[in-house]
Amino acid sequence: MTTTRLCRTFQTAPAGVARDDSAKYLRSGLAAEGWQAPDWLVPDLEDGTAPDRKEEALRNVRDLLPEYAPEFAGEIWPRVEWGYDDEAARERGRDQIATLAESVGEHLDGVVVPKVGRRADVEAAEAAVEAAARETGHDVELAVIVETARARSDLREIARLGTDSRLAALVFGPVDYAAELGGRAVGRRPTWPGLYEAMSNEASANDLLAIGGPFDRLFRERAGVTFYNGDEYAEHVEREARVGLDGSWSLHPNQTEQSNRIHLPTSDELREAVRKIAAFTEAKDDGTGAVSIDGQMVDEATFKGFENTVETVRAVHDARESQTRECYDADLLERALSVG
Amino acid sequence: MTTTRLCRTFQTAPAGVARDDSAKYLRSGLAAEGWQAPDWLVPDLEDGTAPDRKEEALRNVRDLLPEYAPEFAGEIWPRVEWGYDDEAARERGRDQIATLAESVGEHLDGVVVPKVGRRADVEAAEAAVEAAARETGHDVELAVIVETARARSDLREIARLGTDSRLAALVFGPVDYAAELGGRAVGRRPTWPGLYEAMSNEASANDLLAIGGPFDRLFRERAGVTFYNGDEYAEHVEREARVGLDGSWSLHPNQTEQSNRIHLPTSDELREAVRKIAAFTEAKDDGTGAVSIDGQMVDEATFKGFENTVETVRAVHDARESQTRECYDADLLERALSVG
Amino acid sequence: MTTTRLCRTFQTAPAGVARDDSAKYLRSGLAAEGWQAPDWLVPDLEDGTAPDRKEEALRNVRDLLPEYAPEFAGEIWPRVEWGYDDEAARERGRDQIATLAESVGEHLDGVVVPKVGRRADVEAAEAAVEAAARETGHDVELAVIVETARARSDLREIARLGTDSRLAALVFGPVDYAAELGGRAVGRRPTWPGLYEAMSNEASANDLLAIGGPFDRLFRERAGVTFYNGDEYAEHVEREARVGLDGSWSLHPNQTEQSNRIHLPTSDELREAVRKIAAFTEAKDDGTGAVSIDGQMVDEATFKGFENTVETVRAVHDARESQTRECYDADLLERALSVG
Secondary structure, X not given: OOOOOOOOEEEEEEOOOOOOOOOHHHHHHHHOOHHXXXXXXXXXXXXXXXXXXXXXXXXXXXXXXXXXHHHOOOEEOOEOOOOOOXXXXXXXXXXXXXXXXXXXXXXXXXXXXXXXXXXXXHHHHHHHHHHHHHHHXXXXXXXXXXXXXXXXXXXXXXXXXXXXXXXXXXXXXXXXXXXXXXXXXXXXXXXXXXXXXXXXXHHHHOOOEEEOOOOOEOEEEEOOEEEEOHHHHHHHHHHHHHOOXXXXXXXOHHHHHHHHHHOOOOHHHHHHHHHHHHHHHHHHHOOOOOEEEOOEEEOHHHHHHHHHHHHHHHHHHHHOHHHHHHHOOHHHHHHHHHOO | OOOOOOOOEEEEEEOOOOOOOOOHHHHHHHHOOHHHOOOEEEEEOOOOOOHHHHHHHHHHHHHHHHHHXXXXXXXXXXXXXXXXXXXXXXXXXXXXXHHHHHHHHHHOOEEEEOOOOOHHHHHHHHHHHHHHHHHHOOOOEEEEEEOOHHHHHOHHHHHHHHHHOOEEEEEEOHHHHHHHHOOOOEOEOOOOHHHHHHHHHXXXXXXXXXXXXXXXXXXXXXXXXXXXXXXXXXXXXXXXXXXXXXXXXXXXXXXXXXXXXXXXXXXXXXXXXXXXXXXXXHHHHOXXXXXXXXXXXXXXXXXXXXXHHHHXXXXXXXXXHHHHHHHOOHHXXXXXXXXX | OOOOOOOOEEEEEEOOOOOOOOOHHHHHHHHOOHHHOOOEEEEEOOOOOOHHHHHHHHHHHHHHHHHHHHHOOOEEOOXXXXXXXXXXXHHHHHHHHHHHHHHHXXXXXXXXXXXXXXXXXXXXXXXXXXXXXXXXXXXOEEEEEEOOHHHHHOHHHHHHHHHHOOEEEXXXXXXXXXXXHOOOOEOEOOOOHHHHXXXXXXXXXXXXXXXXXXXXXXXXXXXXXXEEOHHHHHHHHHHHHHXXXXXXXXXXXXXHXXXXXXXOOOHHHHHHHXXXXXXXXXXXXXXXXXXXXXXXXXXXXXXXXXXXHHHHHHHHHHHOHHHHHHHOOHHHHHHHHHOO
């Protein structure tokens, strides 16, 4: 973790759906409270919105953001259309970026561009965002979805755009990705551990956020009863947290709650971090470089991991104090805010 | 899967063996029928043939192809000698490529070149194939075996030859590869998941086929009885199919049958694909971009995966109608051929 | 395995600690005998030594090496300070390298440089070693610890320095690495299989050694009793051996013993290798290129793996004859020394 910018949750909301209120999902995402409020809300103008509803969806975003965005504590990142192999989609994407920046640019943190290809294609997307930002004076950033074989092939080169461009985040898109490669759910689905490692690494090497892919088996059925698939989603998010991703994709308020919680250190993790930071600091003051605490060697390197834990808690505390107050007892939280 | 060119099975057959009929394995591979007929037959002039039988093996290929190839429904790809660190082997390989193209070029689809090194070495192999093809007028292609640390290191650059060269396929060679890296079967063998992911990705990014490595524990023994090791091979092939490889290597007619079957979608997979394509198409007609079917979110991205399933079935149906007729009931097959 | 240079164990010893004898760990590493003697001893001037003890630690190395190094059968590689993002640390590292080469250069095999960044930073470390070697006339080499996102990103380019530079080994540093990426022990720790594969591959492609990362849970507690965590460390080392690493990091004499033993082929492995080399050699003499032995196809490729096994045993036999005499019965060892 090379930044404390929060994106524990990247929640997409179809921006125009076939309902009485076509902005139903967008509205509920923007109005979500407590643990169900995502760190990033992503109004979806791409695959989640039918072709003949794109205009209505864009209108919904323009209509609702002025009303809801000022009260929304997280960031807002619409997903536009794009496609490395589809010039018409890129043209629509450029139009959507320009329109969004012009009409609701002050409420946007960035735009999410899907189905990018090799580095040159990402540069084209970045140029569209840069042009819209320059024209409107709004500081809009770029997140790209890594979901094509070409983007994975160029991942290292794409990420290196990070240090001096509007690129701020890499997001994984496993469904398109599996379809491009021909991956099949034989027994179980492919899990792409190599891609996850590379995405986490390249994001860290270039000060980008790294965000996981959606988990679409929202519900399970057993013995006639259908219920929210909370175990499998939690395992999915835990796997992403383990490898160092900053956050996970959510398709549902329940997923948002689980991802917000899992990407926050547990009480035990925080307690261990605080205790070992204190013990190691004391040992260092005594002239000891490495010390064995509860059977684990702690040195400068181990120490950094414990510092990360504390820094994440502090960032969440700044943004959503009610969450840290609920998760940690007052004494532990106090020590986390003051240690080191 | 970016192509519907079939290579569910890549069966090597030693082309000259110490038997009364030194072409025994080559002949049985060319004459195989039904599920035991490989999509690609690879007459082996390299490691499967002893040094003092190379000439006899080449003669066998030249003798048998005119007789068997016209009836053989799959492709024919002899494996020649090569070695990035062995100029004598490369010289023999160039001679074998030239001789094969000249004598039986009309029966060949390509040649398989093993033990390639960095990209420059693959370019040398490609130049040999290009020269032979130009000289004889036969459209011979190239498959390389990725089985050295240098080839793995340059995999991305090697694959990029794909779009404008005779390179058509990447094949994995785990035995040489493990020996180069010093990998050991401690408890179990190394499985190289990172290499598998990279090979599948780079093949898809450059319109190449990706083919798995051989599984050499053909037989197991238990309580005195030796029998075909069908479970372990099936698991090996399933792992390769999961990550998006187009086909698997076979060393035996039983392996060919299993690999042909596993790289064909199951009846349940096809049924789900057909049903969800129909439901999603209907939802799209109603103006819905994403729809939840049996608890799974289906959108344009998910849709592509289902299309892949149907396209593979159609390709096999074109090449081996008896296999699709056996695997799917008539109604399902009919819908697969007409849906979407 | 592209070299028979031994580094089954890379044991770090803090060079200056808060004890009556501040060289306690350094001394015991240099004086270790039998299975507890590491192939490489790494006197640690970096994270294992507190800031205000660095000078004392350096003095300990200068004092003890002339006394112990002549009798030490392995190699000696001090770890100096460095940091791709810390110019002061690099300055200290350059001084430490120069001082070590000048004062005890005849006892050193190389220096270990931690926290390197992209290739340019490794080139800077290599220039410091090259300058010290040139100035003193001692043939000092370089090992770098891969423990930052930048070094992992540039791993292929860094390793390519190997063929014409002083770079001799790549070592993994999982603790700093996990902290950089933000990896968390959610349920279990991240294991970075993709990095392991890449490190083994790039080392083999460039004639470098590849050495695993430390395992810091030295002790476990159960029902009130604390004991050496021998099972988990053994599994850690087995995983590293499986993927082709030449050796593992040790923090304790017990770890050194386990790693020395695991990176030596088992008696069964050696017996199989010797038997199959003999059977395959015989088959080749009979004009057979591939032969099925106990249900496994053996050809030139398989053969190489068996040769590796025998060569490792021979290298250990040369360096530590008591270890091979203990592990293999006399007849098997004799055959291993003479076969092939």
